[in-house]
Amino acid sequence: MFIVNGKEIENSDGILLEKYINENGFKKERIAVEINGVIIKKSDYSNYVINKGDNIIIVSFVGGG
Amino acid sequence: MLNNDKLIIGGHEFDSRFILGSGKYSLDLIKAAIESAKAEIITLALRRAATGNIANILDYIPKGITILPNTSGARNADEAVRIARLSREIGCGDFVKIEVIRDSKYLLPDNYETTKAVEILAKENFIVMPYMYPDLNAARDMQNAGAAAIMPLGAPIGSNKGLCTKEFIKILIDEINLPIIIDAGIGAPSQACEAMEMGAAAVMANTAIATSGDIVLMASAFKKAIEAGREAYISGLGRIIDKAEASSPLTGFLHE
Numbered sequence: 001m002f003i004v005n006g007k008e009i010e011n012s013d014g015i016l017l018e019k020y021i022n023e024n025g026f027k028k029e030r031i032a033v034e035i036n037g038v039i040i041k042k043s044d045y046s047n048y049v050i051n052k053g054d055n056i057i058i059v060s061f062v063g064g065g
Numbered sequence: 066m067l068n069n070d071k072l073i074i075g076g077h078e079f080d081s082r083f084i085l086g087s088g089k090y091s092l093d094l095i096k097a098a099i100e101s102a103k104a105e106i107i108t109l110a111l112r113r114a115a116t117g118n119i120a121n122i123l124d125y126i127p128k129g130i131t132i133l134p135n136t137s138g139a140r141n142a143d144e145a146v147r148i149a150r151l152s153r154e155i156g157c158g159d160f161v162k163i164e165v166i167r168d169s170k171y172l173l174p175d176n177y178e179t180t181k182a183v184e185i186l187a188k189e190n191f192i193v194m195p196y197m198y199p200d201l202n203a204a205r206d207m208q209n210a211g212a213a214a215i216m217p218l219g220a221p222i223g224s225n226k227g228l229c230t231k232e233f234i235k236i237l238i239d240e241i242n243l244p245i246i247i248d249a250g251i252g253a254p255s256q257a258c259e260a261m262e263m264g265a266a267a268v269m270a271n272t273a274i275a276t277s278g279d280i281v282l283m284a285s286a287f288k289k290a291i292e293a294g295r296e297a298y299i300s301g302l303g304r305i306i307d308k309a310e311a312s313s314p315l316t317g318f319l320h321e
Contacts, residue, residue: 005113025117032111032154034147039154057113059151061122063095064110064135065086065222065249065271 002054017048021058031060067299072267074244075160075192075213077131081105082261083291084133084246085284086271087122094280095125102284106131108162108269110138111152123157132157133194136164142181149186161186162216162248163195172222176203180210187211196248199233204241215243216269219260220250223272227256231263238264254283254290261294262302 002009004020012020017040021028033040034057040048050056072079085104087095099107107130109122126132134152139145142165149161163186165178179195180203186193192213197203199217207215217234220226227250228234238245244266251257257268268291277283 025119026114027121029156030121030123031114032151034151039150041154042156057151059111059155060114061109061132061134061152061155061157062112063087063089063092063122064137065088065108065269 018045082267084269089275135162142178145182184210216248218249225252258290258294
């Protein structure tokens with residue numbers, strides 16, 4: 001189990017971050033990712049294996065003033 | 066028309082002095098609003114992304130427009146720094162508008178925490194534009210900390226009340242050697258024009274446009290008002306006197 005934006009994700013431990021992103025409809029060029037408080041560079045998405053208990057925050061831009 | 070009157074922020078040159086906000090209106094209107102405003106800088110906010118292939122605001126912003134992410138949601142310097150770093154990681158440049166707010170009723174910025182965030186981010190080569198309460202000492206601290214511009218509020222965010230802080234913004238314009246960009250509270254083109262007439266370097270508006278009857282038309286109205294105010298400032302306003310002074314010649318009357 002790991003956490004993405006506060007939601008628990010079951011049965012996916014050990015998958016590549018890039019795979020998770022692609023399979024869940026996120027676009028790499030539109031997001032930033034922080035795992036356990038550390039920003040993951042886009043170039044590292046294909047190297048990072050999601051660990052059990054990882055707290056993942058995926059952010060993107062929205063309208064704002 | 067003024068030629069070569071550039072707004073320079075952090076070494077970047079802009080012809081437009083109208084910074085457009087993108088909140089509270091539909092994505093479909095973003096492009097038309099930018100074009101109507103002739104804006105070259107647009108603010109965005111950073112939020113947790115939703116899953117699924119939903120529309121992203123970046124897809125609606127024309128190429129060549131400078132993205133100015135804000136740190137809305139930050140309650141202290143550390144949170145603002147975190148939001149700024151994540152925003153830059155998306156890959157739209159080094160600009161950031163620092164917003165640190167602890168007061169949920171009036172959304173007034175925390176100048177002390179904002180200054181701390183400016184110092185950290187300027188050292189990381191961000192182009193830092195702090196949203197602030199117009200206080201000269203705080204503005205000086207932000208300038209010394211490496212801010213590229215100062216963004217004092219005219220009135221509380223989203224209030225459309227106009228230049229309530231006018232006299233204090235004047236002090237910043239006189240004393241701070243950075244672009245002073247009026248952010249927040251400007252509700253009407255006439256208020257934007259007045260800010261520019263007194264020497265503001267630019268005006269940022271969002272709610273005034275988003276809550277107007279016609280977003281695209283109001284964006285155009287603000288553009289014209291900001292340009293008019295800028296031309297008046299460069300020109301220098303005519304003097305004020307207590308009594309009348311005839312504009313027409315005082316000789317050659319028909320009854321003479």
